[in-house]
Amino acid sequence: MVKLKKKKDLEEISAASMSDIAFLLLVFFMVTAVFFVKEGLNISLPKKNSEPVSFLRKNVYEILVTQDKFKMRNPSFGTKEYTDLKEFRNELNKLEIQDLPNKLALIVTTGDTKYGKMLDALSSVQLRGFEKISVRKMK
Structure with a gap:
């Protein structure tokens, strides 16, 4: 006599608590x-x-930031133009400015000036030691 084996039903894993576990893991990673x-x-x-x-x-150092260059203007030296940031920073550091805390750096940008270029000018002026800085957009 041949015995036939009865197929056993495979039990499924309950997924009811999976959402709870996922939520707890999410909270854990957000907190840590x-x-x-x-x-x-x-x-x-x-x-x-x-x-x-x-x-x-005479106490205002006006810095015009455009798309492709920097210009610096002051009555003591007139207007100077720089094509790149490195040249601008070098010249700014070479300037002998007396009584720097009472000087104003005025950064003027045009409408098409990139944000990063304006920030480059701002950081250069701050590194130079200007404490009074103003930023405006050219009309």
């Missing part, structure tokens, strides 16, 4: 993750009712 925060521009804005500050023209 480290988020890097990049520091933005450190800007101190004027007080609400403060008076406008005025500077003598």
